[in-house]
Amino acid sequence: MSRTDLRFVVARARRKGNRAGTVRGTIAILAIFAALMLFVAPVAWMFVISVRPADEMGNGLALPTEITFEAFDKVADFGFIQFFANSLIVGVISATISVLLALLAAYGFSRRRFRGRNALLFTVVLSQLFPFVMLVTPLYIIFGQLSLIDSYLGIIIAYVAITLPFSVYMLLGYIDSIPASLDEAAEIDGAGTLRLIFRIILPVAWPGLVASWIYAFTLAWEEYLLASVLLTSPDKRTLPVAMAGLFGEFTTQWDVVMAAGVVATVPTLIIFLILQRRLVGNLAGGSVK
Amino acid sequence: MTRLQSRPSGHPLQRGSRSDGLARRRPRRRRDTIWLIGPTVAIIVFFFIGPVIYNGVLALQEVTLFQAGGTGGTWVGLDNFVDLLQDQSTYAIFGNSAFWLTVVTVAARIVLGLGLALMVNAVILGSVKLRWLARSLVVVPWAVPPVVAIVLWKFLLDPRDGAINEILVGTGIVEAGIPFLQQVSTVWLGIQTIVVWRELPLVVLTILAGLQTISPEQYEAAEIDGAGWWKRLWHITLPNLRSSIAVIALLTTIWTFNNFIYVWLSTKGGPGTFTEVLGTAIYREAFVDYDVGRASALSLLATLVMAIFAVVYFVRVYQRRGEDS
Incomplete structure (x- = not known):
């Protein structure tokens, strides 16, 4: 300013x-x-x-004398267009599946009473606290036996799994706040459960769905550990893994490494800045208040 | 947890059956419950519960990463645990994780998070209509993926090209650049800076959300009574924020204690094993030394410690729901 x-x-x-x-x-x-x-x-x-041109690295904190996109060219040569696409595909698919499954489950938890409901709900909340680093060894072995290593299906299952607990929990709150009389009326009119969820619940709970989707997408976009263990061939890498690899290879070419960082940061930065107003209400308020 | 509180009666784990008048529909309902909840439960069992049990089985074996998927290892009972508990480095790893990685950064996040939240929430920003800008700026580090944040800070802390050393040398505070992440005396400070910077926005947003729930009347009343800024902070703001702070402190503790990426990508546990933490040690045992039995045993020990925090978290959450209803 x-x-x-x-x-x-x-x-x-x-x-x-x-x-x-x-x-x-x-x-x-x-x-x-x-x-x-x-x-x-x-x-x-x-x-x-x-x-900033690479040869100005010795200029310390000086601003660039000219603006160049050479570093981005090098990042593209390294295969970052592919990695960007990988991250985007994995993120979009896993976030969408996660939100749809979470919507069904949250509806079930909200509107149905069944034996073991409390225990299941408790398990869902508990798994949200589980550290991946403890799961990663057994998962690697299990995924290996099911041929899910180095496949997008494997990493998508992994990302759906790690985002489901929080999404179910968040959507449960939205659906709980919708009066049950609304869907009972629709039921009397003969609407099936699925139709009811998409016609009655979805229009009211969409801010929650958007928040869950963004949460799931961001988590997949940023995740490093599972991606580095479960995806082994170089061309299947996601951005965080590629970024770490690039850093290992071009340690002193800071302009190249920073350009890769910009590529990986811009999408989430845009999402966060657009949603900053809602973030205060949704993520923080929702999970902690 | 608002969502659970917003239920009409009590929290969901205690609520009895509803709409008894619809008892005739029970059979159909029960059937569709299975496909509503089923997929989610199946994925959670497959991804969380299965691996945890398998982890327990592996911890009782001497087995490499390659044997585990094929021929299998040899049963050794509790040997892995005995080895770990007799190994001095295990205690160093737990100490590093608990104190240097977790306690220090959680405390710093709470203090700085409170400071930033109060700044962003300042009345004066509202009166010049700039609160949106402050709120946008404060979430920026959170939009940076952790891998990028670590690499960015490795650059900033670089002894030769890093901006921080440029400033320190340029202003004459030090004569030569400090290799922050390469020497024992500064390496933890370096790692902690990265963790706190990247993870601070979540704490700020949480406290900010807590601040919105304090009614302005409380401040007006205090102002009429002549209470200054510090008095109001101490007697109104902080007591009202107590539960937000407690919950976010617990959650960040749980998430940080087993964190792998910050230490692994910034120092790989070095220099030597000086900054080895649970996350990096488990990863190293399994994927560098291929000793899956030992990795699994260490995971279980870490889970036990974590379980204590999880219990505190749940007690806290349920207590609060009790107070609210």
């Missing part, structure tokens, strides 16, 4: 007779944004380095 902008907003606040018009208020605003700028500076620097 430029200084004139700030002066303008401060003046506006002063006209309103607000505290912001005071010197102390201005200092407080500057201090807050200084702290936040420092917080995001690493990401900004990653973007800067990705477009």
Whole structure:
């Protein structure tokens, strides 16, 4: 934010007779944004380095003299278009399956009473806390016996599994808040369960579905451990695994490594910035309050 | 847990059957319950419960990664556990995971998260209509995938090209760049910085959500009574945030204690085994040394410790629901 902008907003606040018009208020605003700028500076620097010519590495903190996309070309040569597509495909498919299964399960948990329901619900919540690093050895062996190693099916099953517990839990809340009288009315009209879920529940619970989908997609997009163990051939790698590999190979070519980082960060950054308002309500408020 | 609280009566684990008038429909309902819940339960059993049980079986064997899928290993009873408990390095690994990786970073996240949340929530930002910008900036590190965050910080902390060393050398604070992640005296600080930076937004958002639930009347009343900023923070804000902070502290503790990626990609447990933690040790036993029996035994020991935190978490969650209803 430029200084004139700030002066303008401060003046506006002063006209309103607000505290912001005071010197102390201005200092407080500057201090807050200084702290936040420092917080995001690493990401900004990653973007800067990705477009700074490689031979300016010795210039330290100087801004680029010219903007170049050479580093991105090298990243593309390394196969990152393929890896980007891999991540996108795996993320979209696993998030979609996860949300659909979670919707059915959450509806079942919300509207049906059956033996073992409490125990199952408890298991779902508990599995959300389970660390993957403990599962990864037995999973590798089990997946190996089922020929699920180095297959997209295997990694998609894995991502559906690790995102299901939280999605079920989140959607359960949305469906619980929909009055049961709504679907009972539809039932009397003769609508089947599936039709009822898609006609009655889905339109009301869609913010929850979007939130679950984004959660599942982001998790798949960022996941490293399972992807590195379960996908073994180089061309099947997802972005995080490729990124770690690239870093191992081009350790000192920071412009190339940072360009790869930009490629992996931009999609999630866009999603997060669009949704920041909802994130406060959904993810944080929902899971903790 | 709002969703569970929002139920009309009590929480779902205690609620009895509903709509008794529809008893005639029971048979059809029970059948469709199976296909509603079935797929999810099957996946969870296949992916979580199966591997946990199999892990227990493997822990009782001397078996390599390749034998496990084929010929199988030899049964050795509790030998793997005995070996681990007699090995001094096991205690170092648990100590590193519990203190340097978890306690320090969770404490730092709570303190800094509270600070950032209060900044973003400041009345003054609302009055100049800039709160949206502050909120957008504060989530940025969370949008950076952990792998990218680690590589980015390895760059920033690099002794030769890193921005942090450029600043330190440029301002004359140090004479030569500090190899933060390569030397024992600074390596934990380096790892902790990465963890805290990347994982801080979740804590900020949680506390921010908690702050929205405090009624403005409480502050107005305190202001009329002449309470200053610190007094209001201490007597209104913090007591109201107690449960949000407790729950997020527990969750981040559980998630960090077994974390693999931050240490593995920043130092691989080095220098030497100085920063070895549970996550990296389990991975190393299984996928570098191929000693699956030992890896599984170590996983089980770690799970036991984790179970204690999980119990505290559940007690806490259910207590809160009790208070609310």
